[in-house]
Amino acid sequence: MAQVIKKATRESFGMALCELAKTNKDIIVFDADLAAATKTGIFKKEFPDRFFDCGIAEGNMVGVAAGMAAAGKIPVAASFAMFATGRAFEQIRNSVAYPHLNVKIAGSHAGISTGEDGATHQCLEDIGIMRTIPGMVILNPADHYEMMAATKAAIEYKGPVYIRLGRLAIDSFNDPDTYTFELGKGITLHEGNDVAVIATGLVVNEALKAVKELEAEGINARLINIHTIKPIDRDIIIKAAKETGRIITVEEHNVIGGLGDAVCDVVSAECPVKVTKIGVNDRFGYSGPALELLDKFGLTQPHIAKVVRDVVKEDK
Known part of the structure; x- marks a missing residue:
């Protein structure tokens, strides 16, 4: 029986980025002044020279990430899902997806389980928004083990990916000894x-x-x-x-x-x-x-x- 781990998928995402970055020097992370909340702060602590805080300016952050992808890096741009997909929609569409650049967009605090942050931050439209963009891969992992595997798959995939992250800590149900993640397969x-x-x-x-x-x-x-x-x-x-x-x-x-x-x-x-x-x-x-x-x-x-x-x- 696998160990049940109670963890928010945003934290699992931050952990996975750190592990992957140890062997992949091209991974860099951008955040919009929310590193403590999106858990990219885990990456920042381990790799401060590969982390960049762009401030509360998601459109600019995605534009910078697009430029770094064009230069051969694997940029991850993280913010709350409402702002990552809403505020930065034009930049994701025109600067990332249209040229099919290798940028990973991480939208944290998605869904009603964002809780006390209220309606303005409980993004219930992000998947719909991202589905309309040609060539965009959309991942919505269900627990800690799946998020770890999905993050690895996202980094290995060549092209734009949107990853949905949750705020609420939830119990894992997958068994890491038998679990296999395959992009696009239920x-x-x-x-x-x-x-x-x-x-x-x-x-x-x-x-x-x-x-x-x-x-x-x-x-x-x-x-x-x-x-x-x-x-x-x-x-x-x-x-x-x-x-x-x-x-x-x-x-x-x-x-x-x-x-x-x-x-x-x-x-x-x-x-x-x-x-x-x-x-x-x-x-x-x-x-x-x-x-x-x-x-x-x-x-x-x-x-x-x-x-x-x-x-x-x-x-x-």
């Missing part, structure tokens, strides 16, 4: 043919708890972890649609533009089935304790299990 965590639950990021563990609870009730739900939103694993989604006939998506993101829409794009073209989306229903968040907010917005085990029960009952 992972089946639980077998079942009654319904397919497709989840991403922090809420994957909540969905895993829910399907295990349901198994004891005689409901066999398949659970798929989609850590790569773009390019999405079409094969695993189509297979689930054909074999279960019903899909439920779970994401800590607006139901518009995120995982749910990405899954709908696939099934509507390849194997039309009914899709139910669990996420934030086109609204802003508000300030409050992270765990209470997740529960309030229906992103925890009890609500996920209830939706699955309702869907299975409806289909009988």
Whole structure:
């Protein structure tokens, strides 16, 4: 049994960058005056000569990162997801993605679990924004071990990558001895043919708890972890649609533009089935304790299990 590590994926990201930078001298890090929060401060402490604080100016930071990528470096540009993808959208689109430069954008404090920082900082649109940019790879790892592996894959990939980082410390569920990360490939965590639950990021563990609870009730739900939103694993989604006939998506993101829409794009073209989306229903968040907010917005085990029960009952 693997050791359960309770850690925010932002911290796992900072740790992974440090490990990778020990053998890869081209990795450099830029931050927007938020190193303590994004955990790039871990990298700064170890490699102060390869860390640059650009201040509260994300557009400029991404532009500088693009220049360093053009010079052969592997720059990581980090800020809160709201500012990394919102404030710097034009620079990401025109200076990074259009020339397909090797820049990694790290968006921390994404989702409703940003908690007390409130609606202005709880970015629920970042995946949708990044999905619209041609050639952008989007990663949303679910726990410590997956973030460590995803960061390595992002650094090794030649081209622009957006990595979503969470603020809330969560328990790991992957086993590092058996876990394999492959860019663009989903992972089946639980077998079942009654319904397919497709989840991403922090809420994957909540969905895993829910399907295990349901198994004891005689409901066999398949659970798929989609850590790569773009390019999405079409094969695993189509297979689930054909074999279960019903899909439920779970994401800590607006139901518009995120995982749910990405899954709908696939099934509507390849194997039309009914899709139910669990996420934030086109609204802003508000300030409050992270765990209470997740529960309030229906992103925890009890609500996920209830939706699955309702869907299975409806289909009988």
